[in-house]
Amino acid sequence: MSFDAVIVGAGILGSSVAYFASENGLKVAVIEKEKEPGVHSTYRNTGVVHRPFYLNPDRRKASAFAAARSYPFLKMFVKEKGLYWNQLGTLEVSTDDQGAGVIRNYERWARENGMEESEYLILDEKEISAIEPSVKGKLAFLSKTDAVVNFKQISEKMMELSEGRGARVFYGCRTVSVYPDGEIVYSCDGSEKKISGRSVIVVAGGETFNLAVTNGLKGYAQLHFRGDYWKLSEEKGKFFRRNIYTVPRFPNFPFLDPHIIKRHTGGTEIGPNAFLVPGPYDYEGTFSKILKNVLGSGEGPFPIKAKLFTDVEFMKLVFADWRISLFKSSMIKKVSEFATGITSGDAIGRGISGIRHNIIDKNGFLSEPFFYIKGRVLFVLNYNSPGATGSPWYASVILTILSKRGILNANYKNLVISDESETFSVKVLE
Numbered sequence: 382m383s384f385d386a387v388i389v390g391a392g393i394l395g396s397s398v399a400y401f402a403s404e405n406g407l408k409v410a411v412i413e414k415e416k417e418p419g420v421h422s423t424y425r426n427t428g429v430v431h432r433p434f435y436l437n438p439d440r441r442k443a444s445a446f447a448a449a450r451s452y453p454f455l456k457m458f459v460k461e462k463g464l465y466w467n468q469l470g471t472l473e474v475s476t477d478d479q480g481a482g483v484i485r486n487y488e489r490w491a492r493e494n495g496m497e498e499s500e501y502l503i504l505d506e507k508e509i510s511a512i513e514p515s516v517k518g519k520l521a522f523l524s525k526t527d528a529v530v531n532f533k534q535i536s537e538k539m540m541e542l543s544e545g546r547g548a549r550v551f552y553g554c555r556t557v558s559v560y561p562d563g564e565i566v567y568s569c570d571g572s573e574k575k576i577s578g579r580s581v582i583v584v585a586g587g588e589t590f591n592l593a594v595t596n597g598l599k600g601y602a603q604l605h606f607r608g609d610y611w612k613l614s615e616e617k618g619k620f621f622r623r624n625i626y627t628v629p630r631f632p633n634f635p636f637l638d639p640h641i642i643k644r645h646t647g648g649t650e651i652g653p654n655a656f657l658v659p660g661p662y663d664y665e666g667t668f669s670k671i672l673k674n675v676l677g678s679g680e681g682p683f684p685i686k687a688k689l690f691t692d693v694e695f696m697k698l699v700f701a702d703w704r705i706s707l708f709k710s711s712m713i714k715k716v717s718e719f720a721t722g723i724t725s726g727d728a729i730g731r732g733i734s735g736i737r738h739n740i741i742d743k744n745g746f747l748s749e750p751f752f753y754i755k756g757r758v759l760f761v762l763n764y765n766s767p768g769a770t771g772s773p774w775y776a777s778v779i780l781t782i783l784s785k786r787g788i789l790n791a792n793y794k795n796l797v798i799s800d801e802s803e804t805f806s807v808k809v810l811e
């Protein structure tokens with residue numbers, strides 16, 4: 382069997398690639414190891430369609446483009462298909478002077494990243510408590526257009542539409558190997574099969590790294606950080622009207638601090654933290670052997686991770702977030718820095734944890750997703766938040782780059798990208 386594009390993984394990114402490729406008449410196949418789309422990070426995330434105010438355009442240009450360009454597409458798509466969309470907004474608060482400086486930067490970044498002035502406000506202490514009486518802060522950024530969605534639902538709809546246009550989807554089939562000439566070996570019900578593509582797009586979440594390494598990627602390692610959530614009681618949840626974030630404590634690391642979030646289910650939760658776990662699917666357990674957990678974590682050569690593990694700031698984050706996973710009281714203490722009146726008794730059970738797959742090199746964390754291309758195969762690595770939001774743009778960039786390199790031959794319409802120059806914001810390794 383031969384296809385124009387074989388996609389490995391049907392999360393929100395794989396589904397987006399399948400959607401745009403099939404819309405443009407390409408012969409598409411998707412190989413997904415689970416029985417349905419979007420069951421990993423796509424389902425296990427916070428569910429916010431982020432506006433790009435918090436993305437420094439000097440350091441995170443691609444993510445800023447991705448969030449800005451994908452927003453109108455996602456809004457139109459969910460409305461047209463009757464899917465969940467709740468545009469309740471996000472309030473990001475600072476509790477100290479340093480954080481207040483960051484909030485002021487957000488105003489500039491929002492403008493530079495294309496947000497309309499009518500979409501946001503800067504609020505002082507009094508104005509914060511006027512709109513959110515249970516929140517305290519010195520200064521805050523109110524983004525009125527952030528929305529809550531169900532990314533799994535969006536992924537399912539994109540896959541359904543792609544199948545309707547002729548895409549072949551192999552659920553319950555695991556990709557075992559990919560080769561630069563476009564051949565793929567995958568396994569279904571214990572038997573191995575082969576398929577080939579003029580292009581292969583590997584968007585397999587935490588498994589992409591190992592598939593890239595077997596295709597020659599060098600100089601990187603991967604770590605996994607679990608985000609745990611706690612559910613707030615219905616009564617306490619009503620105290621908060623929108624998503625409440627704070628300026629991140631550890632700005633050198635790619636994690637947001639635990640926040641208060643509104644779910645598409647109608648519930649309110651607090652989380653996520655960033656708890657280092659050994660593997661891509663360690664959704665449960667708090668691992669009493671923390672040192673073994675740290676040293677044996679992730680994939681790739683230990684010397685690349687060594688510098689990070691001797692960084693005092695990083696180890697502070699590891700231990701602080703380990704405590705947050707282990708003790709409900711630590712999570713409550715964290716959010717009590719900006720939310721009043723929440724006690725341990727208000728956290729009534731654990732939510733659904735999700736795992737980020739972060740790539741590091743000898744200098745530490747990479748801040749943006751990047752592509753690795755080997756022959757006809759494109760791997761997407763370090764695809765973290767706001768990755769679910771940015772999937773339509775990243776899918777468009779992937780197809781454009783494959784076409785520019787002559788791997789695919791297509792004249793695309795309806796891609797979510799303003800012009801080809803935007804593709805240069807994504808780092809491509811070969």
Ligand SMILES: Cc1cc2nc3c(=O)[nH]c(=O)nc-3n(C[C@H](O)[C@H](O)[C@H](O)COP(=O)(O)OP(=O)(O)OC[C@H]3O[C@@H](n4cnc5c(N)ncnc54)[C@H](O)[C@@H]3O)c2cc1C
Pocket residue numbers: 389390391392393394395412413414415418419420421422423424425426427428429430431554555556557584585586587588589607608653734735736737764765766767768769770771
């Ligand atoms: C805790 C948390 C909170 C987040 N919050 C937000 C948010 O609010 N907003 C936002 O925009 N982003 C958020 N993100 C980021 C976002 O969820 C991810 O960037 C996005 O879901 C990644 O999508 P994906 O398709 O690359 O990966 P996934 O959803 O993980 O999909 C990968 C797919 O590949 C499949 N697969 C893996 N290996 C194989 C194989 N060998 N063969 C076949 N199939 C395979 C998997 O089964 C899976 O279905 C959050 C992430 C986390 C973890």
